[in-house]
Amino acid sequence: MALARPTLAAIRYGYGLRAGQDAPDDADGLLDQLLKGVSRKPRFPREGIGGRQETARRMISLRAAEAKAAKDGKPNESIRKETQREAQRAYRVDAMARLSQAVHSRYGFYERLASFWMDHFSTSALKSLPMRMIVPLYEAQAIRPNIAGSFSDLLKAAILHPAMLIYLDQNQSVGPDSVAGRENGRGLNENLGRELLELHTLGAGSGYGQDDVRAAALILTGLSVDSRALEVVYRPRRAQGGPITLLGRDYEDDEGSGQDHMLMLEDLAADPRTARNICRKLAAHFVSDEPPAELVDAMVAGWNGGDGNLAEVYRAMLEHPLAWESPGQKIKQPFEFIVSGFRALDLPDENLTALLQDMDGDDEPGPVGKAMQMASSSKAEEMRKKRAAQANSLTLGALQRMGQPIWQPTSPAGFADIASVWLTPSQLSERIAWSRLVARLLGQKLEPSDFLQAALGDAASAETRRIVSQAPSRIHGLTMVLASAEFNRR
Structure with missing residues (x-):
């Protein structure tokens, strides 16, 4: 099925459609997103780069002092627990900020490339407690500023960063x-x-x-x-x-x-083998698990003509006719699926912040808490716990269950980028459960037919439109949109 180019651009090269955000329909428009994205300061780390360096150094010093005291027979359990709480809280805030940035950014192509290169130069926040604070710094400091320049500069920035050497x-x-x-x-x-x-x-x-x-x-x-x-x-x-x-x-x-x-x-x-390896991997990420050789060859030519300049590689891909054909060849990874779901819902920016408040059990409820304020004040603690669990189930917990927790790849190879890994019964079951939950908690005011148009535009098939129009309830209809084959592919 042929799609309008803006629809295909938003789905294949971004994180999906969002009300009020016009998608580009050519290479120049997508590359403009890239250049604008590089110039923007990311939402993480929460204290900024300099502030996070100071915070991480302080934590590392505290951990070292506590370890020495424990070795000398004078352990300080309170310091150990406090640094653990601080590191986990920082990770959670940063991870939610990364999710929120992908949901609300107008520069979807840049955000997709940032995720691609984080996977390519993979590190993990699970390596050690300090790495929960260092890996977000790594993405902000080494990866994001360099994805529009030369591959050589990106390679050196990634390899010669503390996060990579520690990992x-x-x-x-x-x-x-x-x-x-x-x-x-x-x-x-x-x-x-x-x-x-x-x-x-x-x-x-x-x-x-x-x-x-x-x-x-x-x-x-x-x-x-x-x-x-x-x-x-x-x-x-x-x-x-x-x-x-x-x-x-x-x-x-x-x-x-x-x-x-x-x-x-x-x-x-500068090795020709590197050029072909990277170009094929980029084409496989955006276009097809088995990308056309003609497309990869064009990208390698762009690499050679631009002396390894990545913007020229992206341009060669985006200007090739095969880059705009055969939609739906890729299965969305869990992060893409959840981000595109939130984009389709058109959640205000503050709502994701409120979800984090719900997760942390703040007294002022976010959208999940407000949807649940039906019980008496005597059940406040029980309600806070339930709010926290459901907010987590919509965001970081959902990514954990689906197998793609933020900044926690299973190996140095990063997360898998092939259909066989993500197109499984357990994966589809988790996606349907998430779709039902998000429809129930955040979609109460949406009409399924309107939501279908907002989420997929002309990518929705006639059969999907028929199924959604005949849904027995609003929640069921919204769930069918998010669980549809078209929404899970790009």
Whole structure:
């Protein structure tokens, strides 16, 4: 079924239709969203970049002091519990802010690209307690400002951020023949070297071998994180001496300046295998699990013509006719599904903030609390708990149940981006349950036929329109819209 280009642009290249937000219908309009999005300050971390760095440093220092006191036989359980509460609260606020930003942003293409690159350069808030505060900082500091520039700059920003080095245990990596390696017998950790080649640049099956993984890991030795300052540092005592041969090139830090890793990242960014791997992955994310070779070739040509400039790669994709054909080839991931659901509902910005208030049990109820204010004041505590549970079920808890909690991928490969993972009976059951809940709590005033038009426009099939028009109740009709095949595909 052919769709109007604005409809397809909003669904395929953004987070779905939203009342009052006109979708672009060409490459220039979508790229304008990208440039405007890059220039905007994200809603997270809640204290801003500088403030979050200070907060994280303070927490890390408190945790270190408590750990030392515990080791000395003087544990302070209150400090440990308080830092846990603070980190979890910060994560929850930031995660809701990220959800809210995707729902309300006018720059859907930029928001989709931010999610894509966060998956590509994956880190996890579950790695440690401080990482709950560091990973949102990583997205705001390393990923979002760099997704419209060169891939080389994005690669260096992502790899050389404390979050990435902590996540892939770079602090534990010591060159076997380094001063530190000879003194204490500590060895090489290959995590970052392996993921750099397999996931971030060349791609699996591109012709490199285990010797190359080891060589990349050796070149990265010396890179570490000062956990108190939360800064990337270079520790020469841990660095393996050269020459080290990777993919036919020798890297030898003759002056001891520790810059070989920068040369390696630039070389990997310029490798033709990296261009094809990234272009195919982008096309697979936006267009089809098995993207047309013709489209990928055009994107690689854009990469080469722009010397790795990502905006030129996006343009090559968006200007290709195949980028606007065959809608519905992709299954929405859970984050996309929930965000597009909230966008279709056209919730005011303050309502998602109120949902967070409900989750935290604030006395002033948000939309869920107001929908439930039917009991007497003697049941206030019970009602607060119920409000919190239902608000969570609409947002972060729903993403957890569906398998895509914010900033918590299951592996360095990020969340899966293929239909077989998300098109399962359990996944569909969770989506139907969410659709029913959101219809009951937040859709009381909506007419199903109007909601269908707002959510899908001309993407709704005649059969879906018929089913929704015959729904036995308003809630059932709204649920059918959100559970429809058209709404779950893009």
